[in-house]
Amino acid sequence: MSEYVYNLLKKHHSVRKFKKEPISEAHIKQLVEAGQSASTSSYLQAYSIIGIDDPEIKEDLKEVSGQPYVVENGYLFVFVMDYYRHAIINEDSKQDMRTSFESAEGLLVGTIDATLVAQNIATTAEDMGYGIVYLGSLRNDVERVREVLGLPEHTFPLFGMALGIPGDDENGSPKPRLPFEHVFHANRYDSDKEHQSETLKAYDQTVSNYYRSRTNGERTETWSDQVANFMSAKQRLDMLEQLNKSGFIRK
Amino acid sequence: MSEYVYNLLKKHHSVRKFKKEPISEAHIKQLVEAGQSASTSSYLQAYSIIGIDDPEIKEDLKEVSGQPYVVENGYLFVFVMDYYRHAIINEDSKQDMRTSFESAEGLLVGTIDATLVAQNIATTAEDMGYGIVYLGSLRNDVERVREVLGLPEHTFPLFGMALGIPGDDENGSPKPRLPFEHVFHANRYDSDKEHQSETLKAYDQTVSNYYRSRTNGERTETWSDQVANFMSAKQRLDMLEQLNKSGFIRK
Numbered sequence: 001m002s003e004y005v006y007n008l009l010k011k012h013h014s015v016r017k018f019k020k021e022p023i024s025e026a027h028i029k030q031l032v033e034a035g036q037s038a039s040t041s042s043y044l045q046a047y048s049i050i051g052i053d054d055p056e057i058k059e060d061l062k063e064v065s066g067q068p069y070v071v072e073n074g075y076l077f078v079f080v081m082d083y084y085r086h087a088i089i090n091e092d093s094k095q096d097m098r099t100s101f102e103s104a105e106g107l108l109v110g111t112i113d114a115t116l117v118a119q120n121i122a123t124t125a126e127d128m129g130y131g132i133v134y135l136g137s138l139r140n141d142v143e144r145v146r147e148v149l150g151l152p153e154h155t156f157p158l159f160g161m162a163l164g165i166p167g168d169d170e171n172g173s174p175k176p177r178l179p180f181e182h183v184f185h186a187n188r189y190d191s192d193k194e195h196q197s198e199t200l201k202a203y204d205q206t207v208s209n210y211y212r213s214r215t216n217g218e219r220t221e222t223w224s225d226q227v228a229n230f231m232s233a234k235q236r237l238d239m240l241e242q243l244n245k246s247g248f249i250r251k
Numbered sequence: 252m253s254e255y256v257y258n259l260l261k262k263h264h265s266v267r268k269f270k271k272e273p274i275s276e277a278h279i280k281q282l283v284e285a286g287q288s289a290s291t292s293s294y295l296q297a298y299s300i301i302g303i304d305d306p307e308i309k310e311d312l313k314e315v316s317g318q319p320y321v322v323e324n325g326y327l328f329v330f331v332m333d334y335y336r337h338a339i340i341n342e343d344s345k346q347d348m349r350t351s352f353e354s355a356e357g358l359l360v361g362t363i364d365a366t367l368v369a370q371n372i373a374t375t376a377e378d379m380g381y382g383i384v385y386l387g388s389l390r391n392d393v394e395r396v397r398e399v400l401g402l403p404e405h406t407f408p409l410f411g412m413a414l415g416i417p418g419d420d421e422n423g424s425p426k427p428r429l430p431f432e433h434v435f436h437a438n439r440y441d442s443d444k445e446h447q448s449e450t451l452k453a454y455d456q457t458v459s460n461y462y463r464s465r466t467n468g469e470r471t472e473t474w475s476d477q478v479a480n481f482m483s484a485k486q487r488l489d490m491l492e493q494l495n496k497s498g499f500i501r502k
Contacts, residue, residue, distance in 0.1 A: 004255060005378035009285045009371050032435050034260045036428040038370065039385045042481050043474070045429050054438045080440070085433070086482065088447055089475045095483030104491035104500070105390065108362060108409065112387075115366035119289065120260050123374055127256035134290045136363075139356065152442040159363065177287040178296050182336070184283050187305045189331070191403040196339055223294070224340045230293050231337065232346030240355035240500065249355075249491065249500075 008127055013172040015131025016069050018164030022053060023075040027128060034124040038116035046101075047114035048082040050149055051075065060148040061160065065137035074130065074164025078138065078145070079118045081110030083154040083247070101154065102250040107243065114158050125163050131170065135160035140235075142242040154247040173214075176206045178223075200224060259378055264423040266382025267320050269415030273304060274326040278379060285375040289367035297352075298365035299333040301400055302326065311399040312411065316388035325381065325415025329389065329396070330369045332361030334405040334498070352405065353501040358494065365409050376414050382421065386411035391486075393493040405498040424465075427457050429474075451475060 023031075028051055035049065052058060053075060061078075062070040070076065083101040090097040100106055122132045138145050138160045145157045177183075182199045190196070204222030211219035221229075243249050274282075279302055286300065303309060304326060312329075313321040321327065334352040341348040351357055373383045389396050389411045396408045428434075433450045441447070455473030462470035472480075494500050 001380060002378045003281075005259070005375045006281050006285050008256070009288045009375060012288045012290070014290060029431070030254075030257050032431060034257050036431070036434060037260045037263045037425065039263070039265060039373070039383075040428075041385070041387045043426065044478060044481070045434070048434050048436060048440065050436045050438070050440060052438050057438055082434075084442065085429075085447055085451060086478060088444055088451070089479055090482075093475075093479045093483075095479050096485075097479055097482035099485050099488070100482035103488055104494055105487040107358075108390070108490065109387070111359060111362045112366050112410065115363050116370050119367050119370035120374070122290070123371070124256045124260060127253045129252060132290075134292070136292045136360070139359070148439075150439040150442065152440065155440065158359065174288065175294065177291075178336075180280070180283060180287070183287060183296070183299050183333075185299060185301045187301070187303050187308055188399075188401040189299065189301060189403065189406065191335065191401065193339055196336055200336060200339070224344075227295060227337060228340055228344045228346050228348055230295070231341075231348035231351040232344075234347075234350050236356040237350070237354055239359065243355055 009123065011174065012126060013174045014133040015166045015170055015172055016133050017167035017170040018069060018073040018131065018162065019167055021074055021165055023130065023164065028075060031121045031124055035117040035121040038120045040113050040116070041109040044086070044109060045113065046081060046083055046086070046110040047117055048080045048155065049117065050078040050080060052078065057148060061138060061145065064141045064144050065135055066140070067135065067137055069133060069162045070135060070160070073162040077121065077161045078149060079114045079158050079161070080151065081114050081156040081158055083110065084152050087154045102247060104249050107248050110156070111158060118159070118161060122161065129165070130163045131166040132161055132163045135162060139239065146246070156243065156246045156248060176210050179203055260374065262425065263377060264425045265384040266417045266421055266423055267384050268418035268421040269320060269324040269382065269413065270418055271323070272325055272416055274381065274415065279326060282372045282375055286368035286372040289371045291364050291367070292360040295337070295360060296364065297332060297334055297337070297361040298368055299331045299406065300368065301329040301331060303329065308399060312389060312396065315392045315395050316386055317391070318386065318388055320384060320413045321386060321411070324413040328372065328412045329400060330365045330409050330412070331402065332365050332407040332409055334361065335403050338405045353498055355500050358499050361407070362409060369410070369412060373412065380416070381414045382417040383412055383414045386413060390490065397497070407494065407497045407499060427461050430454055
């Protein structure tokens with residue numbers, strides 16, 4: 001029984017400072033192949049991968065994301081939900097496939113497919129010695145990302161991933177996760193509010209202590225604080241409109 | 252530079268025949284921990300994992316899925332998009348978080364978070380020597396799954412995963428994936444239809460040959476055939492309604 005992957009994954013933390021060394025083409029190829037090996041819903045393979053080393057495109061995407069490591073990294077991926085090839089097949093077919101891939105089910109399948117691919121790439125990259133960080137921030141301006149990457153109808157940029165050799169001053173560490181008992185449910189979902197509140201309280205303390213010890217007491221917020229602040233900022237409420245415009249969740 | 256994970260992932264294929272040996276509690280715990288170590292969008296951790304060994308619940312879910320390996324396996328996971336705990340925090344908060352987690356952005360975040368966790372579990376399980384298969388088929392009847400698993404509002408069952416020691420008669424093999432050049436785009440998306448059609452034609456031949464050689468010529472369909480047939484069957488067109496009912500993509 002190998003514990004190799006278990007031990008690798010347990011060490012995961014997002015890396016946000018990279019050395020400038022670019023990742024070799026051979027490694028990019030291996031990473032994409034590892035990604036493609038992931039399971040895919042009903043063999044649909046509803047994703048594409050944009051691999052970016054062009055400094056201008058990186059700058060454009062940094063404007064969307066606001067994060068310096070969108071430019072300063074060894075390589076950049078953008079993961080795209082992709083039914084463009086299915087749409088091409090549909091053009092030559094007498095069958096109606098369009099209803100399917102424009103449905104909410106099509107959205108789930110494409111999002112799940114692309115994410116399975118991305119996580120295979122993340123794990124392979126970390127095994128190779130690279131660090132990675134996901135970039136949901138590309139959804140800050142989906143229209144701009146579509147334009148910069150030349151994305152056609154029936155594709156959608158879900159998120160990016162910056163990767164590279166971790167910088168010498170990189171000092172990330174795994175952040176405490178929700179307690180096992182809180183995310184894991186045996187056989188049926190435990191929706192008891194009191195029990196959930198109790199485990200959340202203990203976890204809030206853990207997170208607060210984590211921040212306190214890493215910032216010399218400057219940050220002390222709990223997980224509940226952080227989540228409430230983040231979600232009440234109501235970001236990216238245009239997402240349904242962006243999905244519609246791109247050809248998804250159409251009725 | 253380790254190629255351990257690359258080599259492991261390249262061997263992946265779905266396993267649909269398992270031995271009856273249950274997976275030990277210690278391994279389940281390790282798998283869930285590996286899952287929890289995945290990246291999570293803005294630290295929201297918008298997922299839960301239901302771990303199932305109860306034979307009656309397995310039978311109920313098999314009725315939804317129609318697949319025998321939902322019962323015949325070493326263990327069963329269901330991956331749930333989960334904002335129930337965020338809703339509890341929202342009740343005690345003066346801020347409005349609800350608009351966020353009921354939005355399309357909330358749906359993307361929850362689907363991505365849950366899928367990252369699942370793929371970590373898949374990779375860890377395969378490294379331990381187990382086989383796995385994803386079960387999108389649980390979305391055949393979301394209402395029934397919600398009922399069987401006791402899922403509250405603001406949670407949604409995305410997919411399952413059956414796992415276990417591969418049966419002696421298990422003879423799966425990695426299915427040919429879309430060509431690298433077709434899913435990978437350098438810097439900008441290549442939407443040239445002629446080029447896409449051409450690479451699809453070559454791939455169609457590859458897939459047809461794969462089926463022919465594995466079925467003694469009984470199956471010869473191309474990837475395009477398979478995709479067209481699958482999508483024109485228009486399955487699960489109730490997904491938007493199911494998402495709405497569960498508290499998602501509400502306006």
